[in-house]
Amino acid sequence: MKKVAVINDLSGFGKCSLTVSLPILSSMGLECNPIPTAILSNQTGYDSFHSVDFTEHLTPYINVWKKQNVEFDAILTGYLGSEKQVDIILDFIDHFGKDSLVFVDPVMADDGVLYDTYNETLCEKVKILTQKANIITPNLTELCILCGADYNEIIREKTNEKICKMAKSLLTETTKTVIVTGIKDGDKITNLIAYENGIEVVKTPLLNGSYSGTGDIFSSVVCGSIVNGKSVKEAVNLATDFIIKSILDTPTELKYEPDGVNFQKHLRLIINAE
Ligand code: PXL
Numbered sequence: 001m002k003k004v005a006v007i008n009d010l011s012g013f014g015k016c017s018l019t020v021s022l023p024i025l026s027s028m029g030l031e032c033n034p035i036p037t038a039i040l041s042n043q044t045g046y047d048s049f050h051s052v053d054f055t056e057h058l059t060p061y062i063n064v065w066k067k068q069n070v071e072f073d074a075i076l077t078g079y080l081g082s083e084k085q086v087d088i089i090l091d092f093i094d095h096f097g098k099d100s101l102v103f104v105d106p107v108m109a110d111d112g113v114l115y116d117t118y119n120e121t122l123c124e125k126v127k128i129l130t131q132k133a134n135i136i137t138p139n140l141t142e143l144c145i146l147c148g149a150d151y152n153e154i155i156r157e158k159t160n161e162k163i164c165k166m167a168k169s170l171l172t173e174t175t176k177t178v179i180v181t182g183i184k185d186g187d188k189i190t191n192l193i194a195y196e197n198g199i200e201v202v203k204t205p206l207l208n209g210s211y212s213g214t215g216d217i218f219s220s221v222v223c224g225s226i227v228n229g230k231s232v233k234e235a236v237n238l239a240t241d242f243i244i245k246s247i248l249d250t251p252t253e254l255k256y257e258p259d260g261v262n263f264q265k266h267l268r269l270i271i272n273a274e
Pocket of ligand 1: 009016017040042043079107213215216
């Protein structure tokens with residue numbers, strides 16, 4: 001069975017990070033091997049949360065995997081609890097990542113605002129991590145942080161040309177694909193895929209509100225689909241379709257829904273039973 005090592009937090013509530021990667025990758029016929037970066041009562045977007053940083057356990061945890069000579073088809077990273085974790089993950093990628101897809105979701109911020117537990121130094125470290133990745137999935141705020149651009153200026157102008165240019169500037173020998181997610185564009189959301197040889201765009205309808213965990217659902221479905229042999233565009237189409245159906249199944253009156261989306265009934269859409 002193909003294996004995906006997923007480095008992300010475990011949040012008791014919020015339907016995000018490992019609590020979505022585990023069911024999603026399993027439904028896709030893949031083994032999800034978690035490395036928890038932190039354990040939280042709930043994700044940080046609720047009024048309060050209790051978080052236990054897992055950094056001190058990561059090296060001994062990974063050392064056991066090294067002794068067991070396991071191999072992974074992909075490594076997927078998400079929310080990170082500390083700067084030291086990035087060094088540990090860089091070492092993990094050096095050890096396990098030679099023949100695997102390295103997929104980094106540079107979780108740092110959204111709508112121009114850093115997440116509560118992120119600061120500038122951690123963002124610098126996340127940037128170093130993205131340079132080791134074959135594929136990265138920043139949202140527009142994260143793209144601006146990675147490129148040193150002013151988010152408010154980009155939002156004001158919001159020319160796709162500028163966004164394409166920024167995405168392309170992150171392409172390297174290692175990073176072959178940059179997917180900029182969730183660019184609001186009138187009544188649509190654009191996901192922009194930048195490769196060396198061009199750009200592809202996947203548009204979806206803009207639904208009201210914002211929901212915890214949709215970024216993690218997106219990276220899990222896209223990563224799993226690519227491991228299962230789909231093209232990046234097919235993978236993005238599947239992920240956005242799955243997320244839209246899940247959002248439509250999530251009644252909420254809130255502008256921001258910390259409980260996340262009801263994706264469970266829609267897992268059949270992504271099942272790979274081969
Ligand atoms: O989905 C992003 C995310 C993941 N994990 C934790 C978070 C957030 C966003 O707020 O707080 C703990």
